[in-house]
Amino acid sequence: MAREPLVIAHDYLTQRGGAERVVLALTRGFPGAPIQTTLYDPGGTYPELRGAEIRTTVLDRVGFLRRHHRFALPFLAAVVSRARIDADVVIASSSGWAHGFRTTGRKIVYCYSPARWLYQPGVYLGQHAALSTRLMLGVLGPWLRRWDRRQARTADAYIACSSVARDRVRAAYGIEAEVVYPPHSYGTDGEERRPAALGGEVDRLDGFDLCISRLLPYKNVDAVVGAFASLSHRLVVVGAGPEEARLRAMAPSNVVFLQHLSDAEMRWLYARCGAIVAASYEDFGLIPVEAASFGKPSVALRWGGFLDTIVEGVTGVLFDEPTPAAIADAVRRCRASSWDAEAIRAHARRFSEEAFLERIGAILERETSALPRRA
Template sequence: MAREPLVIAHDYLTQRGGAERVVLALARAFAGAPIQTTLFEPGDTYPEFGDVEVRTTPLDRIALLRRHHRLALPLLAAAVQRTRIDADVVIASSSGWAHGFRTTGRKIVYCYSPARWLYQPGAYLGQHASRSTRLALAVLGPWLRRWDRRQARSADAYIACSSVARDRVRAVYGIEAEVVHPPHSSGAGGSEHRPAGLSDTALDGAGGFDLCVSRLLPYKNVDAVVTAFATLPHRLVVVGAGPEQARLRAMAPPNVVFLQHLTDAEMRWLYARCASIVAASFEDFGLIPVEAASFGKPSVALRWGGFLDTIVEGVTGILFDEPTPTAIADAMRRCRSMRWDAEAIRAHAAGFSEEAFLERLTAAIERATGALPRASRGRP
C-alpha cells in the first residue's frame, strides 16, 4: 500500500463531545483522509463518521470495550503502540492515547489535555470511583506515565486547544505548544427538532429553562448544578451521559430533566429556546459557551481554565468563583437580572468558526513543520 499524504488519528470514537467535533472538522477539511482510532462504536458517536473511512485496532472486535471504553484502559497503550500509520503527516487529536500511534512521517498532536486520569486522577475519577479502577491506576500509573511522556516526545509539534491546556502540556511534557481554539459546530440557523423525551410538563415553569450540556463525569460538577436548581424557580435540562448518571438522577429535584444522545437538530432546538447555559466543570477549553453564543445565549460558568478563553464576562456571560450550589445559584440569579445583547454574543462566537479554526490550525502546522500537504486539503 502506498504511503498516504495525511491521516487523522483520535483516541476512540465511542462518544459525542467537543473532541469528536474537532475530528469531524478535520475530516471535512482533509477530504478523503482516513481516521485511525482504537475503538469505534457508530451508535454512540456522531453519525457523520459513517461517511469517513475509520480504521481501528484489534481491540475493536470486543463489543464490551466498544460500549465501555474505560474498561480498555490496561490494553490501550499496547494497542496504540502496535499500530503503525504509514503517512506523510498524522494529525493526532489526543487527550491520552492518539499521540502514541507510531508513524512513518511527521506527527502533529492537537492536544485537549495530557491524560487527566494519569495526572489528575482525583479530579477526574472523583470520590465515587470503584476500588478496582483505583487499584488499576495505582498499579499501571507509573508505567503509563513513562509511556505517555515518551510518546509525547515522539511528536514533531504540539498544538493546544486552550491556554490552560498549553500550560499543562508545558508542565507535564516540557513542550511549548501553540494555542489554536477548537471550533463550534452548533449550526445555528439549521433545522431544529424538539427532543422526543422532552414533555410540555418538563418545560412548564417560571422563566423558561436553562441548559447544561456535559458528559456526566465527576470533574464536570454537574451534581453542584443540579443541587443549585433545587433553590431556583426555573427548569434545568441536562444533556449528557456518563458514569454519574444514576447518582445524578437520584439526587435531582423535580425541576431538573435529563436527556442524552440527542441529534444536532435537537440540540439546536434546545440552544434556540433556553434562557442560558450553565457549566461548573474544570474545562480545558469550554466549547459549550461558544455553541450557545452562536444562538445569542449567555453562559454562566466556572471562572477556570478554558472558560476564560471563551467567555467575555459581562458581554457573553457570567463567571462564578467556585463550583458550589450556592455560587451557581447566585450567578444564575444575576444572569436572569441582566439584559443581554444577543448580537454582541453572536459576534463573539463568529471568532470560533470552523473556517477560523482550520485557517489557524494549518498555519500553526506549517510554521512548526512545513509539512502539511496542500493537495490533501478539502473545503472547510
C-alpha cells in the same frame, strides 16, 4: 498499500463531545483523509463520521469495549504503541492516547489536555470512584506516565486547545505548544427539532436553563443539579456517563435529563434556553461558545478554558467555586441582567470552524510540504 498523504488519529470514537467535533471539523477540512482510532461505536458517536474511512485496532473486535471504552484502559497503551500509520502527516487529536500512534511521517498533536486520569486522578475520578479503579491506576499509573511522556516526545509539533491546556503540556512534557482554539460547529440556520424524549415535559419548559456535559465527577454536574433545588425554573441536563444514576437520584423535580440528541434537537434547546450553566474543570469552554452563537449567555466556573471563551459581563457570568450556593447565586444574577444577543453572537464568530481550519492548515504547511489539497 500506498503511503497516505494525511491521516487523522483520535483516541476512540465512542462518544459525542467537543473532541469528536474537532475530528468532524478535520474531516471537512481534509476530505478523504482516513481516521485511525482504537475503538469505534457508530451508534455512540456522531453519525456524520459514518461517511469517513475509519480504521481501528484489535480492541475494536470486543463489542463490550466499544460500548464501555473505560474498561479498555489497561490495554490501550500497548495496542496504540503497536499500531503503525503509514502517512506523510498524522494529525493526532489526543487527550491521552492518539499521540502514541507510530507513524512513518510527521506527527502533529492537537492536545485537549495531558491525560487527566494520569496527572489529575483526584479531580477526574472524584470521591465516588470504585476501589478497583483507584487500585488499577495506582498500579499502572507510574508506568503509564513514563509511556505518556515518551510518546509526547515523538511529536514534531504540539498544539494545545486552550491556554490552560498549553500550561499543562508544558508541566507534563516540557513542550511549548501553540494555542489554537477548537471550533464550534452548530449552525444557527440549521434544522431545529423538539427532543422527543422531553415528552409531556415540553409544555412546561419556558425559561429553562441548559447544562450540557458528560456525567463525570470533574464536570461537577451534581453541584449544578443541587443549585436548582433552590431555583424555581427548570434545568435541562444533556449528557451521559457513569454519574447518571447518582445524579438522577439526587435531582429535584425541576431537573430534566436527556441524552444522545441530534444536532437538530440541540439547536432547538440552544435557541430556547435562557442560559447555559457549566461548573466543570474544562480545558476549553466549548459549550459557552456554542450557546453564544445563538446569542445566549453562560453561567460558568471562573477556571481554565472558560476564561478563554467567556467575556464576563458581555457573554456571561462567572462564579468562583463549584458549589450549589455559588451557582444558584450566579444564575440569579444572569437572569436579572440584560444581555446584548448580537454582541454575544459576534464573540462566537471568533471560534468558527473556518478560523480553526485556517490555523491548522498554516501549521501543517509550516511543518511539512506534504499537505493534501484542501476543499
